[in-house]
Amino acid sequence: MKVRVTVMLKDGVLDPQGKAIGHALQTLGFDGVQDVRVGKIIELDVPGASADEVREKAQAMARDLLANLVIEDFSVEVAA
């Protein structure tokens, strides 16, 4: 089953990459852009008999590898 894991920095964690993009956008003439936050998407094909089983596996993968739980949150979407 196709799974999408979205990993974003927790609120309050400084996002230098986002800040850099914000400045670059302003330099390109895109004024007024705020709160730029950058995250990751990991799409995978995970074997499993049910969406619940696949979701649990993907959450375990996120906890173990895909996200740094100290500074990042993650969400899991299983394609229907």
Add this chain to the structure above:
Amino acid sequence: MKVRVTVMLKDGVLDPQGKAIGHALQTLGFDGVQDVRVGKIIELDVPGASADEVREKAQAMARDLLANLVIEDFSVEVAA
């Protein structure tokens, strides 16, 4: 308005990061995981009078900066 720009590698473009994650997951005991693809999410707050105006601005930002159109595709979602 809140906007989410999702940037993924085009199909057919080699994804070494995805391959590395796939191998690491296997090492951790997650067998059978395939087609691991990694992308970026950029969330921004973009000024504009309407969702259409904001979407057009965000698409221009993606074309100009956020995505490398040679190897990446992007999609834009404007929060209602």
